[in-house]
Amino acid sequence: MRTTGAVLFEAPGQWELAEIEVEAPRQNELLIEMIAAGLCHSDDHYVKADSIAPLPLAGGHEGAGVVMEVGPNTPGWEVGDHVVMSFLPACGRCRWCSSGQQNLCDMGRFLRDGCREDGSFRMSLADDSRTLAQMCGISTFSRHTLIDVAAAIKVPNDMPLTSACLAGCGVGTGWGSAVNSGDIKPGQTVIVMGTGGIGIHAVQGARHAGASHVIAVDPVPLKRELASKVGATTTFETMTEAIDHARSLTNGQGADAAVVCTGVLEQQHVREAFAAIRKAGIVVVTALGHADTEVAVNARELTLFQKRIQGSVFGESNPTRDIPAMLDLYRNGQLLLDELVTRTYSLEQINEGYADLHAGDILRGVIDYR
DSSP states (O other): OEEEEEEEOSSSOOOEEEEEEEOOOOTTEEEEEEEEEEOOHHHHHHHTTSSOOOSSEEOOOOEEEEEEEEOTTOTTOOTTOEEEEOSSOOOSSSHHHHTTOGGGOGGGGGGGGTOOTTSOOOEEETTTOOEEEEGGGTOTTBSEEEEEGGGEEEEOTTSOHHHHGGGGTHHHHHHHIIIIISOOOTTOEEEEEOOSTTHHHHHHHHHHTTOSEEEEEOSOHHHHHHHHHHTOSEEESSHHHHHHHHHHHTTTOOEEEEEEOOSSBOHHHHHHHHHHEEEEEEEEEOSOBOTTOOOOOOHHHHHHTTOEEEEOSGGGOOHHHHHHHHHHHHHTTSSOOGGGEEEEEOGGGHHHHHHHHHHTSOSEEEEEOO
């Protein structure tokens, strides 16, 4: 079928609307009519050339929609089902899925090239037939998209998808960075560096885990304000202030964990987080850096203070379990999502949405296709 989507043709560049041909679903595939897509910073990394992507790229990796067509011999799915798309698929068969680490599923290795497991490309430009790579295999910046069932999480049909779509990336990434990767315990002191669309959920996760002190750090007033609403006990503009405050609360020891969720990871972010934690504390690195960003810390402090630097992708989430769990928390009022969608946009306004993100005017923008 023919549809319209936002495509990146060159990097650095910007999103351009293009007519797209989408193939019919094969076995274990679903054709989705999009309802909502989150404007996550990860897509912007490719626009700014902080990360390298195959081009042209049909963007978007956080979204929700309705099943339009089910591939043959694909049980368990029907036309009309509502789905949230996980930006990392879970095959359920590989070593990682079978050991409870679905975020590391081997299917993820195909997402870098924007293709299917068999190496095929299933979307193309309507005007010249060039194949399109699919961002994380789902391309949520398209009015219609084709996905593998491994990336599809069925949700109740009365779930508000403009909020639920955030569970496909931002919620699990931030919440899990604190709860899973940070191993936060009741009574602990936690610093969250960067409280945008990912870090805001790290704040919520730290609160759910029982941290006594959740210190949010962000230079943007709107983000500090929202962090206070979702569980931050104190907010600061700089890490220097946050570190001093954490030490004042812990007899000079420092925070138990520091979760780095900045928009673009820089070397000093890890160094500051490393300085902020106590002996045997944890630095969780969730933010993505430039392609050539390297991290350096003091080796003696690393060894003698037994500090740990922990990478975290999708917050170590298991999407088939954790996305429904997060949405259940949302429906029960224990996880705030509606309040964090600060503005909605049409697909035609996608570049405006990202401009607002960079200006600090929004926390999470969402494309509303309705």
